[in-house]
Amino acid sequence: MERYPATKGGGRGATATAPGRARPAPQEAESAADLPPLLLLHRPRALRRARSMALPRLLRAAAPRLYSTVPAPAPAPAPAGNRPRADDDKLLTEPLSHPDFFSVKELFTLKDLFDARVHLGHKKGCRHRFMEPYIFGCRLDQDIIDLDQTMQHLQLALNFTAHVAYRGGIILFVSRRRQFCHLVESTARACGEYAHTRYWQGGLLTNAHIQFGPGVRLPDLLIFLNTLNNVFEPHVAIRDAAKMNIPTVGVVDTNCNPCLITYPIPGNDDSPAAVELYCKLFRMTIIRAKDKRRQSEAVEELQRKAQGK
Amino acid sequence: GNHRSLACGKCVHLKLLICTTTAVQKRNVGASGPEKYTEAFIKKQIEEFNLGKRHLANMMGEDPETFTQEDIDRAIAYLFPSGLFDKRARPLMKHPTEVFPEQRKIQWGEDGRPFHFLFYTGKQSYYSLMHVSMLFVINNKNICDILNRNLAGSRWLTKIELEEMLLEKVSDNDYSRFIQLLQKLATLPCADIEEKYIQKFSKEVPAQLQKVVIEPLQHDERGVAFSTGEGKRKTARATAVVYDNGTGRITVNGIDILHYFPVLQDREQLLFPFQFLGRIGKHDMVCTVSGGGRSAQAGAIRLASAKALRSFVTEKEVEFMRQAGLLTVDPRVKERKKPGQEGPRRKFTWKKR
Numbered sequence: 001m002e003r004y005p006a007t008k009g010g011g012r013g014a015t016a017t018a019p020g021r022a023r024p025a026p027q028e029a030e031s032a033a034d035l036p037p038l039l040l041l042h043r044p045r046a047l048r049r050a051r052s053m054a055l056p057r058l059l060r061a062a063a064p065r066l067y068s069t070v071p072a073p074a075p076a077p078a079p080a081g082n083r084p085r086a087d088d089d090k091l092l093t094e095p096l097s098h099p100d101f102f103s104v105k106e107l108f109t110l111k112d113l114f115d116a117r118v119h120l121g122h123k124k125g126c127r128h129r130f131m132e133p134y135i136f137g138c139r140l141d142q143d144i145i146d147l148d149q150t151m152q153h154l155q156l157a158l159n160f161t162a163h164v165a166y167r168g169g170i171i172l173f174v175s176r177r178r179q180f181c182h183l184v185e186s187t188a189r190a191c192g193e194y195a196h197t198r199y200w201q202g203g204l205l206t207n208a209h210i211q212f213g214p215g216v217r218l219p220d221l222l223i224f225l226n227t228l229n230n231v232f233e234p235h236v237a238i239r240d241a242a243k244m245n246i247p248t249v250g251v252v253d254t255n256c257n258p259c260l261i262t263y264p265i266p267g268n269d270d271s272p273a274a275v276e277l278y279c280k281l282f283r284m285t286i287i288r289a290k291d292k293r294r295q296s297e298a299v300e301e302l303q304r305k306a307q308g309k
Numbered sequence: 310g311n312h313r314s315l316a317c318g319k320c321v322h323l324k325l326l327i328c329t330t331t332a333v334q335k336r337n338v339g340a341s342g343p344e345k346y347t348e349a350f351i352k353k354q355i356e357e358f359n360l361g362k363r364h365l366a367n368m369m370g371e372d373p374e375t376f377t378q379e380d381i382d383r384a385i386a387y388l389f390p391s392g393l394f395d396k397r398a399r400p401l402m403k404h405p406t407e408v409f410p411e412q413r414k415i416q417w418g419e420d421g422r423p424f425h426f427l428f429y430t431g432k433q434s435y436y437s438l439m440h441v442s443m444l445f446v447i448n449n450k451n452i453c454d455i456l457n458r459n460l461a462g463s464r465w466l467t468k469i470e471l472e473e474m475l476l477e478k479v480s481d482n483d484y485s486r487f488i489q490l491l492q493k494l495a496t497l498p499c500a501d502i503e504e505k506y507i508q509k510f511s512k513e514v515p516a517q518l519q520k521v522v523i524e525p526l527q528h529d530e531r532g533v534a535f536s537t538g539e540g541k542r543k544t545a546r547a548t549a550v551v552y553d554n555g556t557g558r559i560t561v562n563g564i565d566i567l568h569y570f571p572v573l574q575d576r577e578q579l580l581f582p583f584q585f586l587g588r589i590g591k592h593d594m595v596c597t598v599s600g601g602g603r604s605a606q607a608g609a610i611r612l613a614s615a616k617a618l619r620s621f622v623t624e625k626e627v628e629f630m631r632q633a634g635l636l637t638v639d640p641r642v643k644e645r646k647k648p649g650q651e652g653p654r655r656k657f658t659w660k661k662r
Contacts, residue, residue, distance in 0.1 A: 170422060172429055182443050189426050196430050204431060211431060217421030219429065 091296055095166060102166075102289055104158040107281055110147055113154075116277040118267040119145045121254030131254050134266035143254045145266050157249045157263040158285045161221065164247075165193075165289035169220030172196055173282075174237050176229040180275050184225055187279040191286040194219065196237075200229075205240040224250035225278060226269050227261070234260075251278060346409050354405035361402065378403070411476065434475035435483055442490045445506060449497045463511040465491060470512075523619045523627065526553075536620040540612025542639050545601025547609035551617040555593030557583075561610065562597055575607035582615040582635055586622060608639060 095101040113119065121127075121135065121143030136146035164171060171193040175184045181197040188195030196204075201211070208216050222241045227250050229235045234257050241248045242260045250261040251269045258264040268274040362381060366373040369384045381402055389400040416433075417423040427433045427440070466474070468484045479487075495507055526534040534553040541547070559579060561569040570576050583589045594614060598606045615635040619627050630636055644653035651657050 168420065168422075182440065182447060185427070185440050192426075194423065194426050194429050196427070198430050198432075198436055201431050204429065212428075213415070215421075217417065217423075 091293075091300060092167065094296075095163060100155075100159060102159065102162040102285065102292065104162060104285055105155055107158065107284055108151075108154065108277075110151060112277065113147050113150060113267070116273045117271045118150060118274045118277065119147050120268050120271065121145050126255040128255055128257055130258055131252065131256065131266065134252075134258075135254060145254065145268070150265065150267050153263065153265045154267075154281070157265050158281060160247070160263055161223065161249060161282060162285045162289040164221045165191075165286040166293050168293070170194060170217060171221045171223060171286065172219035173223050173225065174200075174235065175225035176200075176235060177226045177269075177275075178230075179272070180225060183275065183279055187283050191283050192290070193286060200236050202236070205237070205244050205246070218244060219246060222246055222248045222250075223282060224248060224261070225275055227252055227256040227258075351405055351409060354409070358402070358405055365402075432477055432479075432483070434477050435479055435487070438475065439487060439490065442487070442494060442506075445503050446490070446494050446497065449494075449499075449503070462514055464514050466510050466512065471510075526620050534621075536617045538613040538616030538618075540609045540614075540616060540638075542608035542612065543601050543605035543642055545598060545605040545609040547596055547598040547606065547613045549594055549596040549610060549613035549617050551614060551621070552593040552595075553591075553621065555591060557590040557592070559594045560596065561606075570603070570607060572603065575603060578604075578607040578611050579614070581611060582618055582630070585630065585633060585635065586618060586626060588618075588621075592618075592621075611635070612638065 119136070121131075124138055124141045124143060127135070127143055134146055134149050136144045138144065161171065171188075171191070173184050173188045173193065173195040175181065175197050177197075184197050185195045203211055205218060208218055222237060224235065224238070227235055227238065232255070238248060238250070238260045247262040248260070249263045250256075250258075250265065251267050252258045252261065252264045253267070253269045256269075258266070265278075267278075362376055363373040365381060365384050366376040368388075369380075371380065385400055385402050391399045393399055416425065416428055423429070425433045425437065427436045430436050465488050468479060468481070471484060471487070472479050491507065491510055494503065497503075499507070524536065526536055528534055529552075535550055537548060537550050539546070539548050559566045566576055566579060570579070580589065583592060596610050596613065598610055600606075601609065612635070615630060619630070619636070622630075627636075646652055649657075
């Protein structure tokens with residue numbers, strides 16, 4: 001992938017895509033307002049601009065969460081601190097003009113992925129049809145995942161996560177593997193984000209205002225370390241996130257369905273080494289993004305103070 | 310007219326306050342569901358309570374400043390006398406913090422981000438508890454083997470106690486999983502921190518087995534050793550005083566047993582403990598008995614005398630007596646009659662038509 005259009009951290013490129021995947025619109029114009037509306041929670045003005053752009057009709061129609069008529073006692077939260085609008089724009093639009101603002105490419109190499117056994121898939125019989133584009137080949141009945149594609153997808157996913165974390169979005173780690181439940185929760189805690197590695201109650205996302213109380217804020221990104229639940233079926237959260245217009249990042253193994261996941265990462269999700277690698281990468285990206293945000297804000301403060309004087 | 314309407318207004322206000330506050334007398338588990346009592350609501354209730362307290366003090370002709378909770382209770386009992394038996398059903402006026410169960414406040418900050426990292430699971434306190442316990446289990450690398458926990462004298466928290474601790478509803482499955490995790494942690498070699506953590510969830514059980522104390526012999530003015538015992542059977546209650554160095558004379562309610570118990574069976578019952586121990590002619594006995602019938606009184610005296618004889622005898626023989634059934638209270642009493650039947654067991658005569 002050589003070309004990096006100045007939108008949401010890179011387009012799809014030449015990767016073959018599985019049919020029927022719900023994705024945001026592929027080609028959009030260069031301005032900052034073309035981000036998927038989800039990232040502009042705190043910016044109703046920019047939101048309206050985005051709406052008028054060429055977004056898929058479905059996405060616009062099925063987005064009640066944002067233009068919510070659900071009773072929320074608090075008004076739309078203003079960004080923390082009373083910074084003037086011009087600076088806001090600069091803080092939020094500047095990262096979008098770089099293809100890899102947070103330099104996530106440096107965090108991992110192909111050799112790291114290979115050593116962590118990310119390329120090992122399940123047996124041929126377990127293969128999911130929609131995962132065929134991501135599979136390099138099959139040796140002695142075991143599928144091998146194409147690590148070049150994994151690199152690209154991983155870079156996209158990490159970049160997206162970094163942008164979400166930069167804007168103060170809520171990230172929810174989901175995994176239903178008992179083996180890695182503790183690890184995932186510790187990772188989430190270390191980043192200052194949230195985790196859900198337990199039994200998923202039906203209405204957590206779709207019925208949140210009744211389950212949690214009015215005015216609750218839903219997660220802005222869901223990260224799946226394991227897409228399947230304990231009965232080897234796709235996790236309910238994938239479908240619910242798609243319903244609620246929440247983007248998802250997920251590690252898909254050869255027996256998983258990558259359809260509804262916004263940024264799939266084809267890779268092994270069963271080996272402890274692989275899962276530890278993913279956790280480490282996500283943790284580093286999120287911390288990096290948050291640090292960068294703090295730095296930028298501090299720089300802005302200093303500049304404004306200098307100007308004010 | 311003015312004064313009357315004012316009083317009426319106060320009464321109505323007071324009534325309102327009292328009616329609303331009696332409603333919530335349920336089991337004190339906070340947050341069963343999303344926020345039921347917002348902070349604003351509780352504040353308003355507190356204001357109303359304070360206002361009502363002053364009105365009440367004025368009504369009773371006392372000083373509003375020094376009107377304590379006991380005065381309130383007395384005033385309410387005077388103004389609203391109630392003959393209801395259940396104390397919780399009577400009108401009451403208490404501070405709202407005592408009435409409304411403790412609830413969890415809003416779980417997220419100004420920017421909408423929740424405070425707890427497991428907020429989106431729905432049961433954050435319970436799952437964070439599981440997380441911490443699992444952390445102890447995983448990090449357990451101790452080689453030392455300190456298993457000096459007194460497992461016999463302690464029990465785990467019950468489900469209700471856990472709910473009160475977490476302020477969250479806990480299902481049966483969740484509770485059993487938590488207890489299993491604690492038990493697993495308890496079996497591992499534990500260090501000090503883990504001991505303290507486990508102690509938070511275990512409670513002392515007072516030892517239920519109390520050894521029966523055999524009273525020592527007492528001596529009367531003449532220097533003769535004696536001992537007392539009490540016994541009961543059906544509705545009969547008996548006390549027996551057994552004297553040492555006796556000739557085998559037994560008196561019941563001041564009457565000799567030959568006259569009190571004309572039937573041989575009853576006299577045999579009385580003598581059974583002595584015959585069992587081989588001390589027939591060696592003790593005197595003075596008994597008092599009341600209630601029951603002929604046979605019941607005999608059984609009661611038998612038990613009383615056996616209990617008294619324990620003081621004269623070795624521990625081995627006490628054990629023999631216990632195994633012979635001399636020291637056990639006979640639990641059989643008259644069974645009640647049931648409706649639809651003629652007696653406790655007898656049904657009415659069945660008629661084909």
